[in-house]
């Protein structure tokens with residue numbers, strides 16, 4: 001061992017316990033530099049290399065090899081999909097046998113819960129409740145960090161305007177403003193009181209950038225968009241995550257205007273690390289460095305590693321391009337060593353901030369891992385999040401909520417392929433749930449328990465999720481005929497939305513819609529719950545079934561949460577975070593569209609206007625829509641002024657009254673429209689929302705404050721600016737609610 005290394009290691013041993021005590025003042029950059037000085041070029045490249053563990057795979061394995069030997073040689077900086085105290089400890093011990101003993105980072109997709117599985121992120125976004133969303137991420141982090149996980153590949157903050165894209169389930173939907181608030185909440189939740197706390201994990205804003213705009217909604221497809229759309233629609237949630245202190249970013253599989261995001265210097269170096277001054281590191285997506293070869297952007301692995309590294313990608317997930325080529329590329333003068341040093345500095349800095357140099361095993365605690373398993377408070381938070389995520393789409397004649405008292409001595413029929421689903425409600429990205437399914441509450445179980453012993457409950461599956469058999473119809477019809485009320489649970493299977501799960505047909509699969517029609521023809525009062533990972537198309541149900549709940553994939557406590565809503569223990573408050581189309585032909589469909597020069601007056605206006613001749617322009621359900629068991633009335637809007645200057649604040653006020661007979665939560669939404677601008681602005685843009693719980697009959701004044709900064713957009717020089725002129729302002733219960741006022745922004 002050379003002298004410098006020996007003295008450094010002695011210094012490490014002596015210095016780090018002290019540093020722990022002086023955590024506030026320690027100079028991480030200095031420590032990073034001292035480690036960097038000791039590293040060979042191969043060890044530096046090793047830090048930029050991430051492999052998948054052998055326990056799980058979330059993409060195609062590129063190659064197997066002796067990973068453990070490579071860890072021992074300092075050729076691996078991070079592992080993904082290695083989870084649990086036993087496995088993380090085992091590999092970290094091997095890292096401690098390497099020359100410089102640099103600890104490994106363990107990353108994992110903790111997308112909607114680690115053990116306690118929360119609703120899918122799109123469902124959580126439907127709650128519009130940032131406190132609950134933050135809490136969900138906090139619990140996921142606490143459970144994961146106790147099991148040795150340092151880093152989650154979440155939140156996914158991709159805007160999604162195309163429900164064919166399976167990954168809509170992973171994000172917050174179509175709107176940049178809502179998406180930004182959710183991004184911040186989830187980053188705060190994952191990172192808790194800061195990196196280094198043993199209940200916090202590093203968050204990762206992904207997929208940078210524009211992955212959600214894959215052409216045709218087909219996963220991994222190319223993206224082609226103007227810089228105007230990129231900056232105004234797709235980048236804001238990333239910027240919000242960055243400003244909330246997100247530790248890492250992940251780039252994406254797609255090309256953006258012909259350049260793969262992974263090799264895109266504009267996105268990674270100019271925007272993220274340059275203009276936004278992001279100090280964390282960027283990890284590639286799974287094999288996305290290597291995929292620049294089939295994209296037609298790189299000749300081979302060597303060329304791919306040169307292009308990715310020079311563009312600003314710091315860590316290579318699973319493609320082996322860096323480990324096989326990058327050192328040679330540096331020696332050849334193709335990649336400056338300063339670029340490699342910068343990447344390694346960024347990675348080591350996070351390892352220091354996580355406290356891993358102090359104690360590489362600090363997140364792998366058997367005791368904490370045990371304590372986090374099956375915690376009643378976590379399950380209660382999950383149930384509450386699930387209740388808040390449900391959206392009531394229709395409730396004719398106040399069919400809902402059901403009353404236990406009125407149902408005494410009566411019969412309910414529970415029908416549908418998801419009614420007894422156990423793991424279905426976990427949805428995609430829930431593979432960290434162990435094989436034991438006994439803790440999961442099915443809809444059937446939740447409803448039966450809530451109904452209690454005095455209500456007779458019948459069950460029939462009716463049909464499978466996706467085949468053409470009618471064999472179960474008879475039994476289902478029998479059950480419905482014997483019942484006083486029927487509740488059905490239909491939808492798409494949990495692995496029908498998620499990564500690589502794009503669909504071209506968004507209707508309910510198989511015979512499910514026919515089953516609903518057949519049951520509806522019995523004339524029995526019918527409630528339909530739709531379980532899905534994206535907006536589906538179900539026009540017949542929307543037109544004919546009196547009560548509809550959109551229940552997404554709700555997680556471990558789904559059955560209890562559904563029962564809470566059906567029986568009015570929780571009054572539904574969810575609002576759609578995506579526009580629901582009437583037909584696939586309307587896609588992409590989103591509320592914040594431009595007006596065009598020939599906007600139709602209404603859905604039947606076809607006179608040389610921008611419309612389809614065979615489809616209305618209006619969606620089935622608009623963005624922001626969702627009902628309650630109670631009703632809310634909005635007063636007209638009163639503005640503090642009809643004109644504001646650049647330094648002024650405009651106050652917009654409405655009185656909200658709960659006019660129904662239930663206590664209920666309403667999400668009051670504020671939209672604006674800039675009527676004339678240097679770049680044409682959307683017909684409406686969400687700029688604020690407030691959630692209020694009002695008792696039946698209660699009234700409250702809701703005030704929004706807007707400054708010039710809230711009225712701006714990225715102009716053609718990509719500068720954020722507000723332009724003087726006339727604005728409309730809308731306050732209401734969805735993006736289509738019509739109450740409006742006008743004001744001017746003065747120069």
Ligand code: BGC
Pocket residue numbers: 058059080109153206285286499
């Ligand atoms: C996904 C990422 C994910 C990664 C690791 C990729 O296929 O696109 O979102 O974090 O795999 O599992």
